[in-house]
Amino acid sequence: GAGVSQSPRYKVTKRGQDVALRCDPISGHVSLYWYRQALGQGPEFLTYFNYEAQQDKSGLPNDRFSAERPEGSISTLTIQRTEQRDSAMYRCASSLEVGRATEQFFGPGTRLTVL
């Protein structure tokens, strides 16, 4: 079966533009997570969903960042009015069940560069 996929894999944009990053989780996975990973650092939690409900968005840096998962499957992370400091690898993960102990399956990430 297919793993978690993300698109685009690379995105270069100009400062001030909006970007939308897509995550397609493993079919049937209940939970979906978004992380941001700076070079040389571990993934930093942004937000997560159980089904279509956003459970925790405490990691979103500011109100320019938003995420949705309207039908409980594909999710979109949107960054409005991008800034250079938004440049990073954005990773998505999904898990089969809700809970602390569940394994997360990660996608390959979207490398965002803001010029």
Next chain:
Amino acid sequence: AQSVTQLGSHVSVSEGALVLLRCNYSSSVPPYLFWYVQYPNQGLQLLLKYTTGATLVKGINGFEAEFKKSETSFHLTKPSAHMSDAAEYFCAVSTDTGGFKTIFGAGTRLFVKA
């Protein structure tokens, strides 16, 4: 609040030598702990996890980790390194306050010399 510290951003070992990657955690509740591995241009992949029960946990590719509550540690080991083990390794702790988000360490890059 939970946190993870990985000692050493880079570790280099010879092929066949012992691999030891260090992880210390901070948690106000009994921790759930994970090790993930990341190969170049790929997503993170679970190596092993500790939830409850036996403190020595075995994972894939010959790796194991031991949960030591008294030392707040969860170090990752492998008796004999292989060239294919060269990758970045992340220790993580799962919270249970306000949801189930996972906190990752900064990672340790493992180099294996022939």
